Amino acid sequence: MSSTILEELAATIRSRRDADPDVSYTRRLMDGAPHKPAKKLGEEAVETVIAAMSEDDKALTSEAADLVYHLLVVLECRNIDLADVLKELESRVGTSGIEEKQRRSAR
Numbered sequence: 105m106s107s108t109i110l111e112e113l114a115a116t117i118r119s120r121r122d123a124d125p126d127v128s129y130t131r132r133l134m135d136g137a138p139h140k141p142a143k144k145l146g147e148e149a150v151e152t153v154i155a156a157m158s159e160d161d162k163a164l165t166s167e168a169a170d171l172v173y174h175l176l177v178v179l180e181c182r183n184i185d186l187a188d189v190l191k192e193l194e195s196r197v198g199t200s201g202i203e204e205k206q207r208r209s210a211r
């Protein structure tokens with residue numbers, strides 16, 4: 105996934121803070137923060153899980169896109185920069201999940 109489109113989408117979502125709720129779905133979600141966007145993120149996660157267990161690649165792709173969009177809205181509502189999430193992912197590059205888990209349980 106290109107981080108450029110993610111960054112563009114995060115910027116669009118930020119700009120919707122001042123949008124008209126009659127025309128912006130993002131603004132409507134934001135107006136119900138923290139519960140509404142968090143609940144919607146949970147629903148999209150469940151829909152993604154269901155699609156993941158089906159054999160419908162198109163449905164999984166579409167649900168995954170919905171999930172990412174709603175995650176970005178939740179992050180924006182909490183003033184968490186996408187850049188910080190990307191940095192966190194970057195810091196994990198090269199460390200196996202198994203190794204990281206072992207280190208955690210040794211603490």
Ligand SMILES: N=c1c2ncn([C@@H]3O[C@H](COP(=O)(O)OP(=O)(O)OP(=O)(O)O)[C@@H](O)[C@H]3O)c2ncn1[C@@H]1O[C@H](COP(=O)(O)O)[C@@H](O)[C@H]1O
Pocket residue numbers: 113116117120127128129130131169170173
């Ligand atoms: N990527 C998305 C995006 N993905 C999904 N959605 C919306 O998320 C909602 C998903 O809800 P469901 O599929 O569960 O459908 P629903 O049951 O009708 O939804 P609810 O009534 O339960 O909220 C739909 O309204 C989709 O249109 C999105 N809405 C907006 N974007 C992006 O955000 C930008 C700004 O959107 P606005 O804020 O609406 O201008 C858009 O240009 C897009 O780039």
